[in-house]
Amino acid sequence: MRIGHRPERDKRVTTHVALSSRALGAKGIYVDTYDPVLEENIRSVVDRFGGDYTIHTGVSWKEAMKDFSGKVVHLTMYGQQVVDAMPKIPKDEDLMIIVGASKVPFEVYERADFNVSVGNQPHSEIAALAIFLDRYTEGKALYEDRGGKMKVIPNERGKTVVNTD
Amino acid sequence: MRIGHRPERDKRVTTHVALSSRALGAKGIYVDTYDPVLEENIRSVVDRFGGDYTIHTGVSWKEAMKDFSGKVVHLTMYGQQVVDAMPKIPKDEDLMIIVGASKVPFEVYERADFNVSVGNQPHSEIAALAIFLDRYTEGKALYEDRGGKMKVIPNERGKTVVNTD
Numbered sequence: 240m241r242i243g244h245r246p247e248r249d250k251r252v253t254t255h256v257a258l259s260s261r262a263l264g265a266k267g268i269y270v271d272t273y274d275p276v277l278e279e280n281i282r283s284v285v286d287r288f289g290g291d292y293t294i295h296t297g298v299s300w301k302e303a304m305k306d307f308s309g310k311v312v313h314l315t316m317y318g319q320q321v322v323d324a325m326p327k328i329p330k331d332e333d334l335m336i337i338v339g340a341s342k343v344p345f346e347v348y349e350r351a352d353f354n355v356s357v358g359n360q361p362h363s364e365i366a367a368l369a370i371f372l373d374r375y376t377e378g379k380a381l382y383e384d385r386g387g388k389m390k391v392i393p394n395e396r397g398k399t400v401v402n403t404d
Numbered sequence: 405m406r407i408g409h410r411p412e413r414d415k416r417v418t419t420h421v422a423l424s425s426r427a428l429g430a431k432g433i434y435v436d437t438y439d440p441v442l443e444e445n446i447r448s449v450v451d452r453f454g455g456d457y458t459i460h461t462g463v464s465w466k467e468a469m470k471d472f473s474g475k476v477v478h479l480t481m482y483g484q485q486v487v488d489a490m491p492k493i494p495k496d497e498d499l500m501i502i503v504g505a506s507k508v509p510f511e512v513y514e515r516a517d518f519n520v521s522v523g524n525q526p527h528s529e530i531a532a533l534a535i536f537l538d539r540y541t542e543g544k545a546l547y548e549d550r551g552g553k554m555k556v557i558p559n560e561r562g563k564t565v566v567n568t569d
Binding site: 248249251252255256258259261262263284288316317318319320321322323345348349353354356357358359360361362363365366367368369370373374378380381382385390391392393394395396397398399400 | 413414416417420421423424426427428449453481482483484485486487488510513514518519521522523524525526527528530531532533534535538539543545546547550555556557558559560561562563564565
Protein backbone atom coordinates (compact mmCIF):
# COMPACT_ATOMS: atom_id res chain seq x y z
CA MET A 240 0.00 0.00 0.00
CA ARG A 241 1.55 3.22 -1.24
CA ILE A 242 0.38 6.32 0.63
CA GLY A 243 0.77 9.93 -0.48
CA HIS A 244 1.45 9.23 -4.14
CA ARG A 245 1.57 12.39 -6.27
CA PRO A 246 1.40 11.25 -9.90
CA GLU A 247 3.69 13.84 -11.43
CA ARG A 248 6.26 14.11 -8.67
CA ASP A 249 6.34 10.46 -7.60
CA LYS A 250 5.83 8.61 -10.87
CA ARG A 251 9.33 7.17 -11.01
CA VAL A 252 9.69 6.41 -7.31
CA THR A 253 6.27 4.72 -7.08
CA THR A 254 7.13 2.71 -10.20
CA HIS A 255 10.26 1.51 -8.39
CA VAL A 256 8.15 0.64 -5.33
CA ALA A 257 5.77 -1.44 -7.45
CA LEU A 258 8.41 -3.21 -9.53
CA SER A 259 10.59 -3.96 -6.51
CA SER A 260 7.69 -5.41 -4.56
CA ARG A 261 6.80 -7.55 -7.60
CA ALA A 262 10.41 -8.74 -8.01
CA LEU A 263 10.44 -9.67 -4.32
CA GLY A 264 7.28 -11.73 -4.36
CA ALA A 265 4.43 -9.34 -3.52
CA LYS A 266 1.07 -10.16 -5.06
CA GLY A 267 0.12 -6.59 -5.89
CA ILE A 268 0.02 -2.96 -4.92
CA TYR A 269 -2.59 -0.43 -3.89
CA VAL A 270 -1.79 3.22 -4.59
CA ASP A 271 -3.90 5.87 -2.91
CA THR A 272 -4.03 8.36 -5.77
CA TYR A 273 -5.67 7.41 -9.07
CA ASP A 274 -2.95 7.09 -11.70
CA PRO A 275 -3.86 5.29 -14.94
CA VAL A 276 -0.42 5.86 -16.49
CA LEU A 277 1.28 4.10 -13.59
CA GLU A 278 -1.22 1.23 -13.84
CA GLU A 279 -0.51 0.84 -17.54
CA ASN A 280 3.27 0.85 -17.05
CA ILE A 281 3.17 -1.81 -14.37
CA ARG A 282 0.70 -4.02 -16.26
CA SER A 283 2.94 -3.80 -19.32
CA VAL A 284 5.85 -5.25 -17.28
CA VAL A 285 3.61 -8.01 -15.88
CA ASP A 286 2.40 -8.81 -19.40
CA ARG A 287 5.97 -9.24 -20.67
CA PHE A 288 7.72 -10.71 -17.64
CA GLY A 289 4.96 -12.88 -16.22
CA GLY A 290 3.28 -13.59 -12.92
CA ASP A 291 -0.04 -12.24 -11.72
CA TYR A 292 0.97 -9.09 -9.88
CA THR A 293 -1.93 -6.64 -9.68
CA ILE A 294 -2.12 -2.86 -9.35
CA HIS A 295 -5.06 -0.78 -8.17
CA THR A 296 -4.80 2.98 -7.89
CA GLY A 297 -7.25 5.37 -6.28
CA VAL A 298 -7.59 3.14 -3.18
CA SER A 299 -7.48 4.87 0.19
CA TRP A 300 -5.39 3.20 2.87
CA LYS A 301 -8.40 3.15 5.23
CA GLU A 302 -10.44 1.25 2.66
CA ALA A 303 -7.56 -1.14 1.96
CA MET A 304 -6.99 -1.84 5.66
CA LYS A 305 -10.70 -2.32 6.36
CA ASP A 306 -10.98 -5.11 3.81
CA PHE A 307 -7.74 -6.78 4.83
CA SER A 308 -7.58 -9.66 7.27
CA GLY A 309 -3.83 -10.23 7.65
CA LYS A 310 -1.16 -8.23 9.45
CA VAL A 311 -0.19 -4.67 8.54
CA VAL A 312 3.44 -3.54 8.59
CA HIS A 313 4.19 0.16 8.24
CA LEU A 314 7.77 0.85 7.18
CA THR A 315 9.14 3.99 8.81
CA MET A 316 12.57 5.11 10.00
CA TYR A 317 10.93 5.79 13.39
CA GLY A 318 9.74 2.23 14.00
CA GLN A 319 11.17 -0.67 15.92
CA GLN A 320 14.27 -2.31 14.45
CA VAL A 321 13.60 -4.78 11.66
CA VAL A 322 15.66 -7.45 13.43
CA ASP A 323 13.39 -7.16 16.47
CA ALA A 324 10.17 -7.06 14.46
CA MET A 325 10.82 -9.85 11.97
CA PRO A 326 10.45 -12.80 14.38
CA LYS A 327 7.07 -11.40 15.56
CA ILE A 328 5.59 -11.18 12.07
CA PRO A 329 3.65 -14.34 11.22
CA LYS A 330 4.58 -16.12 7.98
CA ASP A 331 1.25 -17.93 7.64
CA GLU A 332 -0.91 -14.82 7.25
CA ASP A 333 -1.23 -12.30 4.45
CA LEU A 334 0.85 -9.19 4.89
CA MET A 335 0.10 -5.64 3.88
CA ILE A 336 3.13 -3.36 3.84
CA ILE A 337 2.56 0.39 3.95
CA VAL A 338 5.14 2.78 2.49
CA GLY A 339 4.67 6.52 2.40
CA ALA A 340 5.75 9.01 -0.25
CA SER A 341 5.03 12.21 1.64
CA LYS A 342 4.21 12.47 5.36
CA VAL A 343 2.18 9.53 6.65
CA PRO A 344 -0.89 10.29 8.84
CA PHE A 345 -0.36 9.42 12.50
CA GLU A 346 -3.41 7.15 12.33
CA VAL A 347 -1.31 4.76 10.24
CA TYR A 348 1.20 4.47 13.10
CA GLU A 349 -1.67 3.70 15.44
CA ARG A 350 -3.50 1.19 13.29
CA ALA A 351 -0.55 -0.75 11.86
CA ASP A 352 0.24 -4.01 13.64
CA PHE A 353 3.95 -3.24 13.33
CA ASN A 354 5.83 0.01 12.74
CA VAL A 355 9.18 -1.20 11.46
CA SER A 356 12.38 0.65 10.65
CA VAL A 357 14.92 -0.63 8.17
CA GLY A 358 17.69 1.46 9.61
CA ASN A 359 17.08 4.69 11.51
CA GLN A 360 18.77 6.95 9.01
CA PRO A 361 16.82 8.87 6.38
CA HIS A 362 17.04 6.90 3.17
CA SER A 363 14.47 5.42 0.81
CA GLU A 364 11.16 3.63 1.07
CA ILE A 365 12.21 1.59 -1.97
CA ALA A 366 15.36 0.41 -0.20
CA ALA A 367 13.48 -0.24 3.04
CA LEU A 368 10.79 -2.26 1.26
CA ALA A 369 13.37 -4.23 -0.71
CA ILE A 370 15.41 -5.17 2.35
CA PHE A 371 12.29 -5.97 4.37
CA LEU A 372 10.95 -8.28 1.64
CA ASP A 373 14.33 -9.88 0.98
CA ARG A 374 14.62 -10.77 4.66
CA TYR A 375 10.94 -11.75 5.00
CA THR A 376 11.20 -14.13 2.01
CA GLU A 377 14.64 -15.27 3.21
CA GLY A 378 16.09 -14.41 -0.16
CA LYS A 379 13.89 -16.92 -1.97
CA ALA A 380 11.66 -14.60 -4.03
CA LEU A 381 14.27 -12.97 -6.26
CA TYR A 382 14.73 -15.68 -8.88
CA GLU A 383 11.31 -17.33 -8.86
CA ASP A 384 10.17 -18.28 -12.34
CA ARG A 385 7.18 -16.14 -13.33
CA GLY A 386 6.56 -17.83 -16.66
CA GLY A 387 6.89 -14.59 -18.61
CA LYS A 388 7.28 -14.18 -22.37
CA MET A 389 10.59 -12.48 -21.67
CA LYS A 390 13.20 -14.11 -19.51
CA VAL A 391 16.60 -12.85 -18.49
CA ILE A 392 19.26 -15.54 -18.17
CA PRO A 393 22.11 -14.79 -15.73
CA ASN A 394 25.32 -13.88 -17.59
CA GLU A 395 28.68 -12.88 -16.11
CA ARG A 396 29.65 -10.54 -18.93
CA GLY A 397 26.71 -9.55 -21.15
CA LYS A 398 22.96 -9.63 -21.70
CA THR A 399 20.93 -12.76 -22.43
CA VAL A 400 17.22 -12.27 -22.93
CA VAL A 401 14.96 -15.06 -24.16
CA ASN A 402 11.77 -13.85 -25.83
CA THR A 403 9.22 -16.61 -26.34
CA ASP A 404 6.52 -14.33 -27.69
CA MET B 405 29.14 5.24 -8.82
CA ARG B 406 25.96 6.48 -10.42
CA ILE B 407 25.99 6.44 -14.22
CA GLY B 408 23.58 8.24 -16.54
CA HIS B 409 22.25 10.73 -13.99
CA ARG B 410 19.97 13.36 -15.54
CA PRO B 411 19.58 16.09 -12.90
CA GLU B 412 15.97 17.01 -13.62
CA ARG B 413 14.56 13.59 -14.37
CA ASP B 414 16.58 11.57 -11.85
CA LYS B 415 16.89 13.95 -8.92
CA ARG B 416 14.67 11.94 -6.60
CA VAL B 417 15.88 8.49 -7.65
CA THR B 418 19.56 9.45 -7.42
CA THR B 419 18.87 10.99 -4.00
CA HIS B 420 17.42 7.64 -2.93
CA VAL B 421 20.51 5.87 -4.31
CA ALA B 422 22.82 8.15 -2.32
CA LEU B 423 20.87 8.05 0.95
CA SER B 424 20.38 4.29 0.79
CA SER B 425 24.04 3.65 0.16
CA ARG B 426 24.87 5.93 3.09
CA ALA B 427 22.36 4.17 5.38
CA LEU B 428 23.90 0.85 4.39
CA GLY B 429 27.48 1.80 5.14
CA ALA B 430 28.93 3.18 1.89
CA LYS B 431 31.63 5.83 2.28
CA GLY B 432 30.42 8.03 -0.54
CA ILE B 433 29.06 8.38 -4.03
CA TYR B 434 30.30 9.55 -7.40
CA VAL B 435 27.67 10.83 -9.82
CA ASP B 436 28.64 11.26 -13.46
CA THR B 437 26.68 14.45 -14.17
CA TYR B 438 27.48 17.65 -12.31
CA ASP B 439 24.58 18.42 -9.95
CA PRO B 440 25.23 20.99 -7.20
CA VAL B 441 21.64 20.77 -5.88
CA LEU B 442 21.98 17.04 -5.31
CA GLU B 443 25.34 17.58 -3.59
CA GLU B 444 23.82 20.15 -1.28
CA ASN B 445 20.86 17.94 -0.36
CA ILE B 446 23.04 14.97 0.51
CA ARG B 447 25.55 17.08 2.47
CA SER B 448 22.68 18.55 4.45
CA VAL B 449 21.61 15.05 5.55
CA VAL B 450 25.20 14.16 6.48
CA ASP B 451 25.51 17.39 8.44
CA ARG B 452 22.40 16.59 10.50
CA PHE B 453 22.59 12.81 10.80
CA GLY B 454 26.34 12.34 11.06
CA GLY B 455 29.07 10.22 9.55
CA ASP B 456 31.51 11.23 6.85
CA TYR B 457 29.72 10.17 3.67
CA THR B 458 30.98 12.13 0.68
CA ILE B 459 29.43 13.08 -2.64
CA HIS B 460 31.19 14.15 -5.81
CA THR B 461 29.27 14.92 -8.96
CA GLY B 462 30.62 15.50 -12.46
CA VAL B 463 32.91 12.46 -12.21
CA SER B 464 33.02 10.14 -15.21
CA TRP B 465 32.94 6.42 -14.47
CA LYS B 466 36.14 5.92 -16.49
CA GLU B 467 37.94 8.45 -14.32
CA ALA B 468 36.52 6.93 -11.14
CA MET B 469 37.51 3.40 -12.16
CA LYS B 470 41.00 4.47 -13.23
CA ASP B 471 41.80 5.87 -9.79
CA PHE B 472 40.23 2.97 -7.92
CA SER B 473 42.25 0.01 -6.66
CA GLY B 474 39.54 -2.29 -5.24
CA LYS B 475 36.94 -4.46 -6.94
CA VAL B 476 34.16 -3.10 -9.14
CA VAL B 477 30.64 -4.56 -8.97
CA HIS B 478 28.15 -3.51 -11.62
CA LEU B 479 24.55 -4.18 -10.59
CA THR B 480 22.41 -5.23 -13.55
CA MET B 481 19.43 -7.53 -13.99
CA TYR B 482 21.48 -9.31 -16.68
CA GLY B 483 24.34 -10.30 -14.40
CA GLN B 484 25.14 -13.45 -12.48
CA GLN B 485 22.95 -14.22 -9.49
CA VAL B 486 23.85 -12.35 -6.32
CA VAL B 487 24.00 -15.61 -4.34
CA ASP B 488 26.66 -16.92 -6.74
CA ALA B 489 28.61 -13.67 -6.86
CA MET B 490 28.68 -12.78 -3.17
CA PRO B 491 31.13 -15.47 -2.00
CA LYS B 492 33.59 -14.40 -4.73
CA ILE B 493 33.63 -10.73 -3.71
CA PRO B 494 36.49 -10.04 -1.29
CA LYS B 495 35.60 -8.37 2.01
CA ASP B 496 39.09 -7.02 2.65
CA GLU B 497 39.25 -4.72 -0.39
CA ASP B 498 37.44 -1.51 -1.22
CA LEU B 499 34.37 -1.97 -3.36
CA MET B 500 32.96 0.31 -6.02
CA ILE B 501 29.37 -0.43 -6.95
CA ILE B 502 28.06 0.86 -10.27
CA VAL B 503 24.34 1.54 -10.74
CA GLY B 504 22.90 2.99 -13.91
CA ALA B 505 20.00 5.37 -14.38
CA SER B 506 19.61 5.12 -18.13
CA LYS B 507 21.32 2.55 -20.38
CA VAL B 508 24.79 1.58 -19.19
CA PRO B 509 27.62 1.49 -21.79
CA PHE B 510 28.72 -2.03 -22.67
CA GLU B 511 32.26 -1.12 -21.66
CA VAL B 512 31.05 -1.13 -18.05
CA TYR B 513 29.99 -4.76 -18.41
CA GLU B 514 33.45 -5.55 -19.78
CA ARG B 515 35.49 -3.64 -17.24
CA ALA B 516 33.57 -4.49 -14.06
CA ASP B 517 35.04 -7.29 -11.98
CA PHE B 518 31.53 -8.60 -11.34
CA ASN B 519 28.23 -8.04 -13.16
CA VAL B 520 25.69 -8.98 -10.53
CA SER B 521 21.92 -9.30 -10.69
CA VAL B 522 19.69 -8.87 -7.67
CA GLY B 523 16.84 -10.78 -9.23
CA ASN B 524 16.40 -11.08 -13.00
CA GLN B 525 13.14 -9.17 -13.13
CA PRO B 526 13.00 -5.49 -14.05
CA HIS B 527 12.79 -3.54 -10.81
CA SER B 528 14.89 -0.80 -9.25
CA GLU B 529 18.55 0.05 -8.93
CA ILE B 530 17.75 1.44 -5.48
CA ALA B 531 16.27 -1.89 -4.38
CA ALA B 532 19.11 -3.86 -5.97
CA LEU B 533 21.74 -1.68 -4.29
CA ALA B 534 19.98 -1.91 -0.93
CA ILE B 535 19.71 -5.70 -0.99
CA PHE B 536 23.25 -6.08 -2.26
CA LEU B 537 24.65 -3.89 0.53
CA ASP B 538 22.43 -5.46 3.20
CA ARG B 539 23.76 -8.88 2.26
CA TYR B 540 27.34 -7.67 1.78
CA THR B 541 27.37 -6.06 5.25
CA GLU B 542 25.47 -9.05 6.68
CA GLY B 543 22.83 -6.70 8.02
CA LYS B 544 25.30 -4.91 10.29
CA ALA B 545 25.38 -1.44 8.68
CA LEU B 546 21.77 -0.37 9.20
CA TYR B 547 21.90 0.73 12.83
CA GLU B 548 25.50 1.89 13.14
CA ASP B 549 25.83 5.01 15.25
CA ARG B 550 26.97 7.90 13.05
CA GLY B 551 27.29 10.44 15.83
CA GLY B 552 24.86 12.86 14.21
CA LYS B 553 23.20 15.89 15.80
CA MET B 554 19.88 14.22 15.07
CA LYS B 555 19.18 10.69 16.17
CA VAL B 556 16.08 8.59 15.69
CA ILE B 557 15.30 6.22 18.55
CA PRO B 558 13.33 3.07 17.66
CA ASN B 559 9.68 3.32 18.76
CA GLU B 560 6.91 0.79 18.26
CA ARG B 561 4.13 3.36 18.00
CA GLY B 562 5.38 6.90 17.33
CA LYS B 563 8.34 9.11 16.52
CA THR B 564 11.28 9.74 18.81
CA VAL B 565 13.94 12.10 17.53
CA VAL B 566 16.76 13.38 19.71
CA ASN B 567 18.27 16.64 18.54
CA THR B 568 21.55 17.47 20.27
CA ASP B 569 22.27 20.56 18.21
